[in-house]
Amino acid sequence: MRDCHSHIILPAGVALFILCLFVSGCSYNNDNFSQYPGFAEYFDANPPSSELPDQKDKKLLYRYRPRFMLPEGNQRPVDFYRDYISSGVLKNGDGNILSRNVTRELLNTYRDDPEIVFEYVEKAAVGSAVVYGGINRITTSFQVDKEHITQSLTFLSYHIVFRSSGPPTGIPRWQETVLDLVGDLNDWHQLDHYTAVFLVLAGDGFDEGSPIAIMLQQHNNVRTYLIGERILLPQDKRVVIDIAVRSNELYPHNEGRTEHRAVNMPDAESMNFLLSGENKPLLAGFDVTDSSIEVEYELAFLPPDDAFYTFKGFLGEKRFLPGRTGPQGAYYNTLPELKPLDIQMFSGYWREDHSGDIERLKATIIDNSDYTGFALLQKGEFFKTWKQLENRIE
Numbered sequence: 001m002r003d004c005h006s007h008i009i010l011p012a013g014v015a016l017f018i019l020c021l022f023v024s025g026c027s028y029n030n031d032n033f034s035q036y037p038g039f040a041e042y043f044d045a046n047p048p049s050s051e052l053p054d055q056k057d058k059k060l061l062y063r064y065r066p067r068f069m070l071p072e073g074n075q076r077p078v079d080f081y082r083d084y085i086s087s088g089v090l091k092n093g094d095g096n097i098l099s100r101n102v103t104r105e106l107l108n109t110y111r112d113d114p115e116i117v118f119e120y121v122e123k124a125a126v127g128s129a130v131v132y133g134g135i136n137r138i139t140t141s142f143q144v145d146k147e148h149i150t151q152s153l154t155f156l157s158y159h160i161v162f163r164s165s166g167p168p169t170g171i172p173r174w175q176e177t178v179l180d181l182v183g184d185l186n187d188w189h190q191l192d193h194y195t196a197v198f199l200v201l202a203g204d205g206f207d208e209g210s211p212i213a214i215m216l217q218q219h220n221n222v223r224t225y226l227i228g229e230r231i232l233l234p235q236d237k238r239v240v241i242d243i244a245v246r247s248n249e250l251y252p253h254n255e256g257r258t259e260h261r262a263v264n265m266p267d268a269e270s271m272n273f274l275l276s277g278e279n280k281p282l283l284a285g286f287d288v289t290d291s292s293i294e295v296e297y298e299l300a301f302l303p304p305d306d307a308f309y310t311f312k313g314f315l316g317e318k319r320f321l322p323g324r325t326g327p328q329g330a331y332y333n334t335l336p337e338l339k340p341l342d343i344q345m346f347s348g349y350w351r352e353d354h355s356g357d358i359e360r361l362k363a364t365i366i367d368n369s370d371y372t373g374f375a376l377l378q379k380g381e382f383f384k385t386w387k388q389l390e391n392r393i394e
């Protein structure tokens with residue numbers, strides 16, 4: 001890997017591109033995203049539990065565990081603590097080493113310090129993959145005509161972990177050439193653990209009903225798919241998920257090579273491209289999936305307040321360019337105002353080339369930068385389509 005602090009003279013436009021390139025985790029002006037305004041208030045009001053899922057919930061998580069498919073030659077997923085955290089050093093805000101023997105216990109000791117930096121030091125050996133399962137239950141409401149409908153939902157979460165991540169492979173060659181001047185495209189930043197599948201069930205999940213939707217983390221977006229609309233559930237009810245080449249982002253499985261629109265951040269311009277495919281921004285491209293290898297993994301469980309989810313410092317090396325610095329805990333996956341699971345689900349429910357979704361996007365995000373307004377409009381679409389699909393199955 002090249003020294004990212006090398007003095008390279010670049011044209012202004014190229015330098016701007018490098019400063020705004022694709023990232024696989026959220027960034028906050030190259031500072032610590034956990035310190036973005038609103039997170040402290042959100043987690044004060046919604047403190048993560050210290051309890052593990054009980055045996056009944058673990059059985060539920062095991063029953064619906066997804067199948068992950070890798071492309072040939074892609075890096076393999078790892079165990080966060082055994083294969084990643086144990087292979088690095090912990091530093092304070094001044095860059096002084098606190099420990100070269102980092103354990104889960106030590107990482108959790110420094111969990112709430114936003115200045116702490118963990119730096120991964122590569123080791124060749126990698127054990128079997130571990131996916132971390134979790135469960136949340138919420139209540140949301142829908143307005144149908146004049147009727148107010150309350151609905152309980154269960155979210156099963158599955159986080160898969162990679163030691164590093166790169167930009168999408170479907171970007172122009174000149175952009176790859178520029179990026180390659182300053183860093184390893186396969187190790188653009190250390191750690192990818194926002195990569196998550198959320199399986200959504202109606203009720204408490206124990207009524208033997210099928211999942212109604214899945215949510216997939218894709219770069220800084222959460223994308224929602226209703227089961228039966230544009231994704232089908234296999235007979236064993238284990239949804240099949242493709243891992244994108246180099247970026248590790250997650251998509252519903254397709255046979256053969258498939259391109260997926262991808263952007264770095266969901267602003268008005270990039271969201272318009274995601275939905276319509278029109279006016280492709282300079283800083284946009286395509287994730288590529290071409291999976292042929294199923295990942296064998298162990299399903300494991302961590303308490304929701306574990307550092308894996310809640311670490312406020314940096315879980316990867318701090319590097320020179322924005323987007324290259326390691327992420328915070330996995331719960332820092334989106335903006336604070338979008339953190340409630342139902343808001344994430346509704347804001348991520350949109351369909352490519354769907355004229356109604358595009359019109360609602362224009363009326364909210366494009367015209368007014370109103371992301372929660374878009375979520376509320378899509379909420380009605382979600383409910384209507386869900387019930388249409390449910391009636392069709394019955």
